[in-house]
Amino acid sequence: MTRFAIALAMLTFGSLSSLAASKDAVSYVNPLIGTQRSAIGYGGTMPFVTTPFGMTDWTPQTRQNKISVVSYNYDDTTISGFIGTHQPAIWMGDYGYVTVIPQVGELRTTPESHKLPYNHASETARPDYYRVSLDAGADGKIDAEMTATERCSIFRFTFPTSAEARVIIEASRPGIAGMASANPEAREITGYNPHRMDAHLGPFALPNFKGYFVVQFQQAPVDMKTYGMDDAKAESSRGAYAEFKPGQTIQVRVGTSFISIEQARANLQREIPEWNFQSVQQNLRAAWNDKLSRLQLSGATDENRTLLYTAIYHALLYPRAFSEYGHYYSAFDDTIHAGESYTAYSIWDTFRAENSMLTLLAPERIDGMITALLQNFKEGGWMPKWPNPSYTNIMIATHADSLVAEAFRKGFHGFDQQVAWQAVYKDAMTPPDGDTTRRWLDREEHTPYEARAGLTYYTQLGYIPTDKTDEASSRTLEDSYDDWCVAQIAKALGRTKDYRFFLKRSLNDRNLYNPALGLMNGKTSDGKWAPIGGGRDDNENRSVSGWTEGDAWVYTWSPLHDQAGLIQLMGGAENYDAKLDQHFSGGHNVHNNEPSHHYGYLYDFGGQPWKTQAMVRKIAAKEYDASPGGLDGDDDCGQMSAWLLFTAMGFYPVNPASGEYMIGSPMYAQLSLTLANGNTFRVEASNNSAENVYIQSASLNGNPLDIPVITWEQIQAGSTLHFVMGPKPSEWGSKWRPSLISVN
Template sequence: MTALVALCLPPFAATSRADGRSSNVSLVNPFIGTTGASSTEYGGMIPSTAPPFGMTRWSPMTRDNYVSRTPYHLNDPKITGFIGTHQPAIWMGDSGYVVGMPGVGAVKTAAADRGLAFTHADETASPARYTVNMQTGAGQTLRTEMTATSRVGSLRMTYPHGAESNFVLQATRPGITGQVHVDPRAREITGYNPDRQDSDLGPFKAPHFKGYFVARFDTPFAGYGTATGATQYEGRADRTDGNVSAYVRFPSGTQKVQVRIATSFISVTQARANLAAEVPDDQSFEQTVARTRAQWSGKLDRVDLTGATPDQKAVFYTAMYHALQYPSEMSEHGRYYSAYDDKVHSGVSYTGYSTWDTYRAENAFLTLFAPERINGMVTSMLQDYQQGGWLPMWKNITETNIMVGTNADSIIAEDMAKGFTGFDRELAYRAVYKDAMTPPDRDTELDFHDREQGTPVEARAGLTTYKRNGWVAADHTSEAGSRTLDYAYEDWAVAQIAKKVGKTADAHMFLARSNNYKKLFNTSTGFMQSRNLDGSWADGGFTEGDQWVYTLDVLHDIPGLIALKGGDEKFASWLDSYFAGGHNNHTNEPSHQAAYLYDYAGQPWKTQEQVRRIARTNYANSPDGLSGNEDCGQMSAWYVLSSLGIYPVNPASAQYAVGSPFFDKAVLRLPASSRPLVISAPGAAAKPYVQSLSLNGRSITEPSLSQTDLVRGGHLKFTMSSAPQAWAATTAPPPPNPEPAYDMGCAGCAGSRSAR
């Protein structure tokens, strides 16, 4: 891709690690993915600061955010605020956000009036701190620094000398009724914002949902007021209204001000407790920066690369930074608000579950790099099932019914296959069994088109006809081709869970049903094709892809797909046409496994070629360096795993297809491993082809590795070549037969085995 702007801003001073080297946190470029040629089809990322999986991410704000629009875009000329956002992806909405903005001179409470110009030369970002100098007049700048914990944002302002200083806290926008309260004695502004921009999606309306906040200043107020839009009410401490905000002015001559803004989904009282727990009054701004940076260091410094260029390192560690943001925490120190039943519960909870995207590689990435989170994430999904009746499809605070399929089935099957046991396995089976066997309400009445409003939980829409005929009927249900293929794979995943809990008969039934993908194969065209209720072929019916892409969407039975296509040679030739014809669209997830399918057809060197090409053309160290939406970590997880030479074509199998490592050496200190995994591939930059592979001295002759191979550590040695090689050409990956890597439930993922 051609970079629009060659922006790679210098990081803050590097922190040293125990081994004396600079932390890899310094290599992250948070501006990757902040712009692109399209207004929506780019990375959709923001230069946010928060720890891994932070509940509230803090970002400079250059525009109002909503569905298909994030709060920061690199090309915007002004900053209108600093937002505590819960927006998980560009094409989802925000919920319970809060915005703060410093100003000079007359107080400006309307967003349209308060923007301040800035340049990227005066802007610096890292995962733990963001700094910008905004222009307030001739030769004057207002400096704002920002850091954050999971639930608290901290802003430090340096106002121009001699200027009258103020700060505006906006709770809601026009049409949204919120509340603000100013307490000058406590030097606080408190309130709430009930806005859920996706509230028109899904059946759960969460009538009591609010994003609460407590903003505590370190400087006394010289004056204060409340406002609705540009209309101000000087000296008025309370206001419940639409487009509501509060403001404070500081004493004349004030230059340095710090404000800590705590957030909560539970109450103002809980927000105040979050403030005390995460950024107490005696904790300095620099201490907060250091603690958040240390959390990132604890993840990013587990991987060291040799033979990577500076740009490759920036892309790699930024990809880790992106992937480690999802899903985000929703619980608050042992309690959480559930939008499914509109109540507060005890436990751990997560949100931002884009399961249709993330089941492919993001979850596999998390099982390797954040295994301590996995049991809690599964438990969170099971709580959603208990409180809302179904596992999440696309949870953005609550179910939104976005995308197709019940891909939580795959995530749970994968986690169980990899040995995670710290959740209720019987409850998990009941949940996935319901996904697979119970049609959604009104299944025969609604077509469940994209973002359809007023629908029940979509779950497996069209399951009625799928169970009857073996396919979702295209003349009754939207996106029927994609759904059929997804349901077949998910049936396979449910079968694996059934085996684990001793439901042998169910396992056989679901395995048989997983062959339904064959019913979409049109032998006269060689493509997968949607079908109507009467069995006739239908046009379209695919989600973010076409018949070329979806003909490859058989993750659980690639040998069966190859047989349908006429065998290895014909299948590989068809793949050649697929890539040569430009049908592989890496910006959308159904294409993500395609390059690895040559492994299964006896031509793994073509996998090695294509993976390198895809990485080269879709990822770059520039603001437009993501070709498509990040999609809650999936785009970045693809890059991280592919750059290490592996990819989970069938995630629920606990196996990885082998590709082509990008670097001479990668040392991985995985949290659940007792020793590092060293992946060596000398000369990889100029030698993309695998000549041989060994693991701890044992020759690997098939293009496949297991989770066990990786988490046990040791030496994974690639011998690379500049020309295509016959390695693994006669030994396809084995049939999926998942076995636990370790008992991960969960002492083995808390760090006790860590080498760091």
């Protein structure tokens, strides 16, 4: 073995210090991945400086963010400031944000007027640190640096000697009744921003909602004033600024809160008690290294490492913390409570793989995250679909049921199980207000909480009719999966009658199978087949065909719990696999949207696992790379990244609440994952390469493994999963079939 090979082998099982002589795990993360639109796609990500699950994320602002526009885009050429944002995804809005703007020369307070050119050559972007040089024209350059804690940040601005220096704090935007006040003696600017961009999507007005901030300066300003957003001479206090003598390095620290200005100040004192930029940055780097270094791999290039460590970074951003040292503001009853809270669950996306990844990478957070959903239930009446930070009614079904079921299945006990049952039972049994008088349109404004829209029809007909409820076909199939999840929770709690009831109802997905087409097909209320629809962008999809961001091809295999039933409906595994062949060859697999994420793994169910092995490698190579444009589709709070992580490891949670993972094709020679229980799970792939994607044989802890499935318990035991890879398909795993659901 060469010295290089020995070094690679040591990487697999080593500690953080063995990652590389000169590089730690953070060094491989590139937060710019996903920030540029490219031939691959557009990830809609931002280069956040924040902690894992940080309450407030800090990013350079190249454009004014809004729903469908994020603050940073790689192709922009100017930066207008540095925003403390809570926007979790491109198609969601921001709330309670605050912007810090360095400036020289005359006072300019509109977003367009304080833009400064920059180039990527001067830019350093890491999870723990961001630096850029801003071109102030004839006045010189402003060097800007920032690092952060969970709720706070610290900036270091080095100003040119040619002009008076200024730091502007933008509390809000035109039309938003924010507030800023200046206290020169304390070197402090305080204020709040009540803006919620998604306020029109939910049922609640929140008169008490505000994002509070406290901004402190290390150096003494020569002047400090408030200003009006559109007129620098106005008396309004939409923002404030501090001015300094030229040529100084000014340190600025910012505390944020959703409770009060006093709490923002307390958060700042607790998280950044001293003016020590380097110490804050080192602590943040250590926090990320602790998480990132739990994954070790060999047989990987630096580009490979960047892909995987950046995927971990993206996966560990959400859900975000929403409590502040024992208390939290509830956006469900507009009051302050004692306890721990989280928000920004993109559940329709993340229940598939992101949440399952968190059970491996951050299991210490799972009980708190489930508890937060249950608190939302107690305070607002339902567990949310997409809290940002309140109800938004975005997407369909009640997949919080899946998160709760997965927590039960994997042995998490730090939440109230009886309240959990009440919450999922209400999801499954209580129609939303006005269920039969509304169509429940996508992003319909100011509606009651949507819950399982169409549930009235679902319980009466066994499906949701397309002529009564929008997205009815997709709702039927996804509600069936959620029924299966509720059944598993009932079983765990010894509620046998409820278990059998929901297990039987979870087979409602079969009511939409059209044997003449070999596809799922919506139905109208008179039992007739609805038009099949023509694709994700077909205008008929939602109102006539009943699909959500997809079509019949995308949704036919969507019942994650009932692939055995689908095999039976299609007339056997051979037909099932042939239909999957048509799905992929016909271009129906759209990886940049979540309903297709498990499709590459489905050949495991039909007895052709070699096709899964080839397909998931193909998707990974096509949809991801280590460039700014290397992420196809919105990352959706880590789901796109979690898919890549699982695929790299060689397995994927097709049914995340089952505790089972379907085996694909491991992407690296050796990979290990340090678990929270102290064990290490290892994946070894002899002869692995870009050509050798096919599993020839497999073993678990030295014993033959003949099925394409591993379990949560096997991973947690610290097992070694060993594959022998080759360039041609083999029969390995082909005899396994999933069990048909029995309701008897």
